[in-house]
Amino acid sequence: MAKIVGISGSLTQPSRTRALVEEIAASASQQLHAPAEIIDIAQIAGVLGSTISYNHFPEPLAEAYAKLQEADLIVIASPVYKASYTGLLKHFFDLLDPKALAGKVAILAATGGSDQHALVVDYQLRTLASFFNIYTTPTAIYAKDTEFTNYQLTSDAIRKRVETAVEQAVFLLKQDVPQTLVA
Structure with a gap:
């Protein structure tokens, strides 16, 4: 059975980004008949921000990394701040072994105030994702x-994109792709 983990890079609660991650994860969960879990950066921000060691993580962070590494499908989403994803989301990935997610499948998403940020x-x-x-x-x-x-998605056009991305993820998960890649 596939495992789905969504990561909301928002620093606030409630969050449109979290709502979007939940929407994508729920759609994937329905398609794959698999459970989905959400890692919310806002909930682990305190321990994440103060963690600088690569080999010793506070329990909430260790649990988040374990979930992520066990996932088959990952949803990575962030609000756009100053034309980029959030600094704590970057820090979350900075602490992760570069080989830990090789061969996994991801759906990427972001939220922002205007179309100017869509290319993030x-x-x-x-x-x-490519780095990993x-x-x-x-x-x-x-x-x-x-x-x-x-804080609830109301756009049918975005829901359609979610459906399309989930269909593509299901297709990728069914392929016989290597789980580890050589850099």
């Missing part, structure tokens, strides 16, 4: 703040 998914999150040798779906998801009401 392809130019920054896709680059991050993660297979990414061709369809990424970018949702503007106006596509949410009370």
